[in-house]
Amino acid sequence: MKKILDLISNEVTSAFVACGYDEKYGKVTLSNRPDLCEYQCNGAMAAAKEYKKAPFMIADEVAEKLTGNSMFSSVESVKPGFLNFKLDSGYLAEYLKEMQADTERFGCEKTENPKTIMIDYGGPNVAKPLHVGHLRSAIIGESIKRMGKFMGHNMIGDVHLGDWGLQMGLIITELKLRKPELVYFDESYTGEYPTEAPFTISELEEIYPTASGKSKEDTAYKEAAMQATFELQNGRKGYQALLSHILNVSVTDLKKNYENLNVSFELWKGESDAQPYIPDMVQKMKDDGHAYISEGALVVDVKEETDTKEIPPCMILKSDGASLYNTTDLATIVWRMQDYNPDEIIYVVDKRQELYFTQVFRCARKTGLVNEDTKLEFLGFGTMNGKDGKPFKTREGGVMRLEHLVSEINEEMYKKITDNHTMEEAEARETAKVVALSAIKYGDLSNQASKDYIFDVERFTSFEGNTGPYILYTIVRMKSILAKYKAAGNTVENAQILPAKSESEKALMLELTRFNAAMENAFAEIAPHKVCAYIYDLANAFNHFYHETKILAEEDAKVQAGYICLLELTKGILEKCIDVLGFSAPERM
């Protein structure tokens, strides 16, 4: 359904036109002075210049034209030339009824031109545990994907595993040292390789850092690893079998970890999947004359005249002929275009990689890897800092594993729940998990992605203030009221939303109408924090209303049913929003 601001703007615009002014001046926005009005239009001031008239005169004329319009309960022309509006309560109630009838989307229409959008937001390395550095990408990316889906786009999330390069050789080398008897190392072996991996995930997680440490001190060891990498990449069978074991074991573990974060991917592609595309891609770049040798390396120039600084060329092959990060990312674009032909690819990556991605994007465009109108978007996020304002670390100063962070918050939440409430152990654990996730995600998503933010456990897990748990608590409260209402033998079958009888009720209703615009805008700007801001406002509006209105004690059954409808709609929208953000509410907490 149409957004309320558009409906109002239409009315006001036709009034401007009727008074002889251009239609562009009729745009109405939310009031930034809620004490004066609900909606405002500043068009008269802008029009003053063009028509050489005092702004307030124009505003007066338009206001005059609009008086008596059934959409408004008041239309005022104020001082310099503002037009202030208040919506008619009956009109508002009708609008909400329509929203409520749309139980899936609450009046938020799907986009008219759905796009295929790939979103690259994982970036974990195999054989290495996820750490806090992976948290933001996962949280933000998942949320954007869900927002896009809700808006009707075809969103494809790709985890883009780091599964290529020396790290694989290191693991193989270390494994060979420990278990040389394995058939994978026997070059004369021609049979089938075992289906069972010769290591567990915890062994793998120990093997990699050990090998990495050794290679830094022992050059012979490093050379062996490089040799193994080379042989792997050149198709040595046993090593490739090992690679798939490493992948299997690691991916299983990663999936479990992402699942705990309520994050999932449509594609589990990795850097290795891009490798087959490299030779042809490089050849074409050479043939087309884009790539040339500079200082021994094969590069493509990507500077543009408007640059304020020197943008280094994009390197395609190192001087030893080997591929590198850039090559893989470019080749990844090749298969993404070939297999999915996306209209847009969004990279949710640490903002420190901005320059790098500028190079890659320009190179992809220049060499024709993407279509003219394929949008390549870099969504850089800031660093997650500790309370000291420095990058988040463990107490010992190391990089914190994601699992540990999550379980720490879970524990914190569990304590809070059991301190204040008696609940079965199992339910308390489950609830703690759900609430903890909201704390982590909301704490992250409520900030602009591009900015650094401070991860403050105490603040994020608080039930008060602008936090995930506060939002959940508000939802749980609604669930509880609804349950009691129904337990008393009531149904909401024939109930309907009634015109507001109090200020706080109307404020809540107005807030509800913002849903479609808020969601649409948040996605258009790829800004999950706008969804957070909206639900926080909505939760607040509800709590004001809740504080003043005794819903279950209301004696007039019709009025009470109207409240319940309003409550259901609010709950539905809040739940939809948190679903889009990637978390959910428990039944009790």
Added chain:
RNA sequence: GCAACCGUAGUCUAACGGAUAGAACACAGGACUCCGACUCCUGCGAUGUGGGUUCGAUUCCCGCCGGUUGCACCA
């Protein structure tokens, strides 16, 4: 050195060029203690600095100060 990003109450954050810069935490009061640890109200308090554009600037432009980050064979 060059470049990019950022500087908003004590802390943490928001604001298509529009009215009195909006919240949260903390702090000081108060209401309720009833629909599940709550919730609500009142107060306190901020745009780093100097210019410019504009009827109007946190927002756009320039200088300065401060912080973060990045500047080809790592990913």
